[in-house]
Amino acid sequence: MDILDSKIISVLPNAGASNQYLSTPAVHKKLEIIESDAPVIKTVQRRLEKLQLEGIVDMEKRGAAWYWRKGSGAGGMAGKSGAIMTREEALALHMLRGFTSRQIPTLVAEALVDLFEVADKRLEAAVTEDERRYRRWADKVAVENSGFALRYPAIDAEIFAIVSQALFHERKLEIVYRPRSNVTNDKCKVILPLGLVEVGGLVYLIGGTEGRPNPTMYRLDRLDSAKMMLESFSYPRAFKLDDYVKQQRQFDFMVEGEVTLTLRFLNDAGNHLLETPFAADQEAQQTGDGLEVQGTAVLSQRLRWWLRSFGPYVEVIGPQSLRAEFAQEARALAELYPQ
Template sequence: MQELDRDIMRVLPDAATQDHYLTTPEIHKRIMEDALMSETVTVRTINRHLTKLEASGLVEMRPSGVALEWRRKAGASGMAARAGAMMTFDEALALQTLRRFSSRQIPGLVADALSSMFDVAQARLQRTNNSTEQRYARWASKVAVESGGFALDYPAINREVFAIVSRALFEERNLEMIYRRRDNADNETPKTILPLGLVEVGGLVYLVGATPGKPEPTMYRMDRLWRAKALPDTFVYPPGFSLDEYVKRQRRFDFMIEKEVLLKLKFVANAGDHLLEAPMAQDQKASSKGGALYVQGTVMLSQRLRWWLRSFGPKVEVLGPAPLRAELVAEAAQLARMYSA
């Protein structure tokens, strides 16, 4: 398949997941906005390629007045069509399990590319020929995944915006975007960033992007990206930047990080017993005395740490560091006044 054919297939709606079609001029506009092309492509050229793709059974067309509208056929990549005849029960079960338990937003968004494969897998599991295959078909209903936190209905991410951002990230291209913060919900001023990574934290997806002239990257909530456009200009990915370092070592997503501290805690009523199996720090030490569990370790002081400590209520006492203890003492006194009023 030629490069232009691939670009056409990429921008077309997929019949497996989307109901709408695009006209030839709309397809032309999207390709010219988003594709890295060395020469200008005309609407007539795109229409000629669409006609060939339709003849090959990869796209479908419908008339809309005097215009023609197009979309990609379900399973047009050929993977689903080939898999339908030869997919084993093991493979079908694996795909259906992946579909059901990809509860986070990023896996769900990228799984759109496999939607037709999921449909084939579902159909395969429904065609049971013996008792063993019936057990396979029932397996997905015997497994569940539940978040440990309080369930919130997180804002959805625009799938088209996500696709543009993902491609710009993959191809290391400058990204122009309209970003609307909570305090600037009507913003229409575009800004250009260098996309460095995508991170999902507690149900929210963030784009980590560098801005020329600024030493530190910035985090952008993906659901607040109103529009996005991958620019033709590419950039050199910063050799000194590591997303893993940024997330796991620098703890940038702990929010308002301050410094490392030696945290000393006293737990009662078995509230901290889980730390014996899942330590809060690499240098954690723990001991028991008088029915209480004493735990200490070096952690990063941040808002997320405070949220975690507050979740235990009166079942944890912060013994150190002294400033954090004083902060929580003052907060507890304020709560006492609030609830005694």
């Protein structure tokens, strides 16, 4: 399969995700968006016909027009995989689908819908006791979120696909963004897609703006529309997504710099920090009926949210400014629950 065939397949709808097909002109139009030197429609048509004969794409005829999607069932690539897929591979795919609880892996996994179905059928076709063990294994492993479960807003799969393509091809992106402060906004803006980050169930698009040094975070579920433009941009060499997330701590929200954090935990509330420290330089010691820990932390809203989750079982010793802040919050909280 050559590069053109791969690009044609990449723009086709998935068979397992929906019953959607694309006409040949629609396929050609999508190719023009991602490929500056796209072939003519007749070439695209010939390639699609060849891919259909190979069982890689499905075709549906509607009058004189031909419509296409990625292959499904025994005729598609997933079906071909089923003939050679081992039970170990089937189990791995089955477990992968079960653990894609976050939004980005779930959205990306749409491309593997057919393979997931083949994997399930492979496991269900167990005959011997040894084969049945593979099926039962999936019921012996579970993943549970340690935090309080919230229902996060869903992300439009089509918008996610467009944003992902623009990010991959380094094309400018025209979006309509509706923040909480302006939910009826209908003005378009052009951004430079630099990265996708998932934080606590919410997915953010990191977008640059020409003429501005610092990128902006956009909640992906708040994008009302997205359109990949033909115009490309040079990805900034100075920008590193890992640095943006881990070093600049942009997702800690309202970062105020590093502090020496000293905490005293009661009722064993902080004992997990003995095995999972909050800082590389953390020091811990038992003090009577409590545990005192100290280390370098980034003062931010995220840190405050974490401390509040312990309620009356943590005392902020330092820094003094943070202690005073929590003391004021404690007094305000007490007023909400008068005796």
